[in-house]
Amino acid sequence: MGKARLEAFSDGVIAILITIMVLEMKVPHGASLESLRPTLPTFLSYVLSFVYLGIYWNNHHHMLHMVQHVTGPMLWANLHLLFWLSLVPFVTGWMGENDFGRVPAALYGVVLLFAGTAYVILQHLIIKSQGKDSPLKRAIGNDWKGKASPVLYGLGIAGAFVHGFISLACYVTVAGIWLVPDMRIERALRADE
Amino acid sequence: MGKARLEAFSDGVIAILITIMVLEMKVPHGASLESLRPTLPTFLSYVLSFVYLGIYWNNHHHMLHMVQHVTGPMLWANLHLLFWLSLVPFVTGWMGENDFGRVPAALYGVVLLFAGTAYVILQHLIIKSQGKDSPLKRAIGNDWKGKASPVLYGLGIAGAFVHGFISLACYVTVAGIWLVPDMRIERALRADE
Amino acid sequence: MGKARLEAFSDGVIAILITIMVLEMKVPHGASLESLRPTLPTFLSYVLSFVYLGIYWNNHHHMLHMVQHVTGPMLWANLHLLFWLSLVPFVTGWMGENDFGRVPAALYGVVLLFAGTAYVILQHLIIKSQGKDSPLKRAIGNDWKGKASPVLYGLGIAGAFVHGFISLACYVTVAGIWLVPDMRIERALRADE
Amino acid sequence: MGKARLEAFSDGVIAILITIMVLEMKVPHGASLESLRPTLPTFLSYVLSFVYLGIYWNNHHHMLHMVQHVTGPMLWANLHLLFWLSLVPFVTGWMGENDFGRVPAALYGVVLLFAGTAYVILQHLIIKSQGKDSPLKRAIGNDWKGKASPVLYGLGIAGAFVHGFISLACYVTVAGIWLVPDMRIERALRADE
Numbered sequence: 001m002g003k004a005r006l007e008a009f010s011d012g013v014i015a016i017l018i019t020i021m022v023l024e025m026k027v028p029h030g031a032s033l034e035s036l037r038p039t040l041p042t043f044l045s046y047v048l049s050f051v052y053l054g055i056y057w058n059n060h061h062h063m064l065h066m067v068q069h070v071t072g073p074m075l076w077a078n079l080h081l082l083f084w085l086s087l088v089p090f091v092t093g094w095m096g097e098n099d100f101g102r103v104p105a106a107l108y109g110v111v112l113l114f115a116g117t118a119y120v121i122l123q124h125l126i127i128k129s130q131g132k133d134s135p136l137k138r139a140i141g142n143d144w145k146g147k148a149s150p151v152l153y154g155l156g157i158a159g160a161f162v163h164g165f166i167s168l169a170c171y172v173t174v175a176g177i178w179l180v181p182d183m184r185i186e187r188a189l190r191a192d193e
Numbered sequence: 194m195g196k197a198r199l200e201a202f203s204d205g206v207i208a209i210l211i212t213i214m215v216l217e218m219k220v221p222h223g224a225s226l227e228s229l230r231p232t233l234p235t236f237l238s239y240v241l242s243f244v245y246l247g248i249y250w251n252n253h254h255h256m257l258h259m260v261q262h263v264t265g266p267m268l269w270a271n272l273h274l275l276f277w278l279s280l281v282p283f284v285t286g287w288m289g290e291n292d293f294g295r296v297p298a299a300l301y302g303v304v305l306l307f308a309g310t311a312y313v314i315l316q317h318l319i320i321k322s323q324g325k326d327s328p329l330k331r332a333i334g335n336d337w338k339g340k341a342s343p344v345l346y347g348l349g350i351a352g353a354f355v356h357g358f359i360s361l362a363c364y365v366t367v368a369g370i371w372l373v374p375d376m377r378i379e380r381a382l383r384a385d386e
Numbered sequence: 387m388g389k390a391r392l393e394a395f396s397d398g399v400i401a402i403l404i405t406i407m408v409l410e411m412k413v414p415h416g417a418s419l420e421s422l423r424p425t426l427p428t429f430l431s432y433v434l435s436f437v438y439l440g441i442y443w444n445n446h447h448h449m450l451h452m453v454q455h456v457t458g459p460m461l462w463a464n465l466h467l468l469f470w471l472s473l474v475p476f477v478t479g480w481m482g483e484n485d486f487g488r489v490p491a492a493l494y495g496v497v498l499l500f501a502g503t504a505y506v507i508l509q510h511l512i513i514k515s516q517g518k519d520s521p522l523k524r525a526i527g528n529d530w531k532g533k534a535s536p537v538l539y540g541l542g543i544a545g546a547f548v549h550g551f552i553s554l555a556c557y558v559t560v561a562g563i564w565l566v567p568d569m570r571i572e573r574a575l576r577a578d579e
Numbered sequence: 580m581g582k583a584r585l586e587a588f589s590d591g592v593i594a595i596l597i598t599i600m601v602l603e604m605k606v607p608h609g610a611s612l613e614s615l616r617p618t619l620p621t622f623l624s625y626v627l628s629f630v631y632l633g634i635y636w637n638n639h640h641h642m643l644h645m646v647q648h649v650t651g652p653m654l655w656a657n658l659h660l661l662f663w664l665s666l667v668p669f670v671t672g673w674m675g676e677n678d679f680g681r682v683p684a685a686l687y688g689v690v691l692l693f694a695g696t697a698y699v700i701l702q703h704l705i706i707k708s709q710g711k712d713s714p715l716k717r718a719i720g721n722d723w724k725g726k727a728s729p730v731l732y733g734l735g736i737a738g739a740f741v742h743g744f745i746s747l748a749c750y751v752t753v754a755g756i757w758l759v760p761d762m763r764i765e766r767a768l769r770a771d772e
Contacts, residue, residue, distance in 0.1 A: 005586060005640060007198060012594035015205035019213065020602065022279050027217065027286040031294035050279070054272040061198060061268075075640075076758075079633045086601050086629070093606040101610035179269075200391060208398035212406065215472050220410065220479040224487035243472070247465040254391060254461075372462075393584060401591035408665050409599065413672040417680035436665070440658045447584060447654075565655075 002070040006078060010060060013082045017089060018053045021046055024093035042096030045108075048171060049092040052112065055178045056085060056119070066136045067126055074129070077122040084115035100164030109157040109167055112174070116149050149174050195263040199271060203253060206275045210282060211246045214239055217286035235289030238301075241364060242285040245305065248371045249278060249312070259329045260319055267322070270315040277308035293357030302350040302360055305367070309342050342367050388456040392464060396446060399468045403475060404439045407432055410479035428482030431494075434557060435478040438498065441564045442471060442505070452522045453512055460515070463508040470501035486550030495543040495553055498560070502535050535560050581649040585657060589639060592661045596668060597632045600625055603672035621675030624687075627750060628671040631691065634757045635664060635698070645715045646705055653708070656701040663694035679743030688736040688746055691753070695728050728753050 025042050028035040060081075067074070091111045095104040123146075127134045140146070156170030218235050221228040253274075260267070284304045288297040316339075320327045333339070349363030411428050414421040446467075453460070477497045481490040509532075513520045526532070542556030604621050607614040639660075646653070670690045674683040702725075706713045719725070735749030 002640070002644075005590065008201065008587065009590045009594055009636065011198060011202045012205055012591055013598055015202055016209055016595055016598040018275075019206055019209040019279055020598065022283055023213065023216070023602070024606065025283050027283065027290055029290075031287075031291035031297055033296050036296075036300075047276075050272075050276055054269070057202065058268055058272075061195070065195075075637055076633070079629075079636075082597070083626075083629055086598055090601055090604050090606065094610075097606055097608075098610035103612050103615075104610055107615075201394065204391065204395045205398055208395055209402055211468075212399055212402040212472055215476055216406065216409070218476050220476065220483055222483075224480075224484035224490055226489050229489075229493075240469075243465075243469055247462070250395065251461055251465075254388070258388075394587065397584065397588045398591055401588055402595055404661075405592055405595040405599065405665055408669055409602070411669050413603065413669065413676055415676075417673075417677035417683055419682050422682075422686075433662075436658075436662055440655070443588065444654055444658075447581070451581075 003064065003067055006070055006075065007061075007064055010064075010078060010082060011057070014053055014057045014060075014085065017085055018050060018057075021049055021053075021089040021092055024089060024096065041099045042093065045092045045096035045100075048168075048175065049088050051175050051179065053085065053088065055175065056081075056115070059119075059178070063123060063126065063136065066130075066139065069129065071125070071129055074122065074125050077118070077125050081115065081118035081122055084111060084118050087111045088115070095164075100168055102160050102164060105164035105167040106157045106160035109153050109160065109171065112171065113150060113153040113157070116146075116153065120146060145177055148177065196257065196260055199263050199268065200254075200257055203257075203271060203275065204250070207246055207250045207253075207278065210278055211243060211250075214242055214246075214282040214285055217282060217289065234292045235286065238285045238289035238293075241361075241368065242281050244368050244372065245364075246278065246281065248368065249274075249308070252312075252371070256316060256319065256329065259323075259332065262322065264318070264322055267315065267318050270311070270318050274308065274311035274315055277304060277311050280304045281308070288357075293361055295353050295357060298357035298360040299350045299353035302346050302353065302364065305364065306343060306346040306350070309339075309346065313339060338370055341370065389450065389453055392456050392461065393447075393450055396450075396464060396468060397443070400439055400443045400446075400471065403471055404436060404443075407435055407439075407475040407478055410475060410482065427485045428479065431478045431482035431486075434554075434561065435474050437561050437565070439471065439474065441561065442467075442501070445505075445564070449509060449512065449522065452516075452525065455515065457511070457515055460508065460511050463504070463511050467501065467504035467508055470497060470504050473497045474501070481550075486554055488546050488550060491550035491553040492543045492546035495539050495546065495557065498557065499536060499539040499543070502532075502539065506532060531563055534563065582643065582646055585649050585654065586640075586643055589643075589657060589661060590636070593632055593636045593639075593664065596664055597629060597636075600628055600632075600668040600671055603668060603675065620678045621672065624671045624675035624679075627747075627754065628667050630754050630758065632664065632667065634754065635660075635694070638698075638757070642702060642705065642715065645709075645718065648708065650704070650708055653701065653704050656697070656704050660694065660697035660701055663690060663697050666690045667694070674743075679747055681739050681743060684743035684746040685736045685739035688732050688739065688750065691750065692729060692732040692736070695725075695732065699725060724756055727756065 025039055025046060028039055088111060091104065091108045095101075095108045098104045123136070123140070127137045130136060152170045152174045156167035156174075159166030159170060218232055218239060221232055281304060284297065284301045288294075288301045291297045316329070316333070320330045323329060345363045345367045349360035349367075352359030352363060411425055411432060414425055474497060477490065477494045481487075481494045484490045509522070509526070513523045516522060538556045538560045542553035542560075545552030545556060604618055604625060607618055667690060670683065670687045674680075674687045677683045702715070702719070706716045709715060731749045731753045735746035735753075738745030738749060
């Protein structure tokens, strides 16, 4: 019961974030194709952030599937995750308006890194609440994606000071490795049935 | 279960899109009736897009009715559809601000064409998952609407370079043929009961 | 089942409308109390519109309670209602920015009149679908509120051309008579239990 | 049944409020770290308001848990609470843009005070509807948090005229004492099981 409302609230926030980002793409004043060009970096940032929020929604969905009982700390860990995700439209707009400049590209990575950390904290609280033999723990296994992501975010943040496109490449790579929905959890779920 | 959350998330995104479009209609500074006139094309674009999003919500609703089991690829195909729909407020605003100019009118059609394609992909994945004798496949039948729409979008995009009103006529026609809720699915559903 | 999704979608749209209206209240640049003064008419318009949307949500809630089966035309009548409600933030902003000027005050009434008409159409479709001895028909009884509202909206629209405050008085009156939740439906429901 | 829709609507509004606040953080034009500095007070206000809305969502969640039957006055008391919460993004933006200036810092407290009062009214209506031996009444006990908060808000409002940081300290203190989820209700619930 509490879980349904937690899911609904998280879905609501993610659905709003994924949609208000598009408001950062200001309608250009001219009517020609060239007048769209300045919008292009913002559009690309938007696509990347859309994919990221889609991944978070997707994995959040899979993870909460395995929760039997929502505790107070989980509610707050979830709000903490939503907080960092709520900054995504801001850093997306800033990165897009500045053509993937150094500081904006680095800050984008910082926000992703905090969001990732918040996700890991939530995941940890759920595993802890399930006791040993936690089904979620079994499902995520060695969690190589969870370990590789902060390293790649770190590379992206550092790389921003060489060139924004290096960070972009790192962030696209992280999105790529997560884009595959979390097969491990699906497999574990199916094994349970 | 997973289906309920997919529906809720899609409904959330479409509800937000259908409402934030109205934010593109900037409140005019004057207080006279004439000061509203520049808002008129934006208003007409808003009406058209409202109808389109209403149709998508409606048909999405009917289609998901027939899904028994949500798979990973369906989740992503659904997000892909939502992505194109999320660009509707942007192109609506651009088309409205430029009095149905050529490039904006064409781009509006391009976004509709991609959204339509994304819908067909989602539909295809659902049919495939249902195996032969898929109830959804039976329900959509020869799918003449699904076949006519891309042709009309194409005409609309090409026609934009003659005059924006030609594209507008094409888009209004597509909306018209879909406005009738998908009787076929309703009929098939009733036959199943 | 279809009803749950219709409710959820309508709630979503109304929840968004009631909240984005606050975005029309632009944050003033100064930090003094006087710098807030220009925001006052917008604030008062916001309060009025918040109450209106609250009334619509409340009555919609009560009315859908009595629906057993959602039909295609009901879905569209509901979207039609949401369309007129979606224009409320726009006319609220315009009326507020122009200190209840004539044309904005009249247009506000026009949008309310259309929204009210759309509500009556939806109500009519529900009653028709319930056949004779419709519980909703019994519940609304002689519907004096439904009959008085368009008259008051009409007075408000006409009165706007004398002074915006006359319309305001009319709109506040309509809100006042509806503010009492629809006791008749509640009574009928209780009688059924 | 009515309760589910009340929860869903409230969650929707709070989810939207918590997310649109981020739109008040305007994307800066420069690309350097310094160009972010003017955004800092707005960011801090945003963090504070995010925590407040999170607390409201959390406690609202716990309180509605204990409601068996939603009455008409509860619906309106809930809308009244949502009204004051809907002003949070506005006062957050104003306080942030003016570096915690006197009037904005005081107004922020006024809105929090009204929201708190609205919450108490809703709480009171629920307790009254449960008759004597109300489980909610038992759960909140002596309600020292509910009594301390208005005092602290009052101090914050008065303190604003000395310095905005005094109010800020008061508001942070209130957030701090509520941040702990309402253990009393959880304990009472567990005792009931």
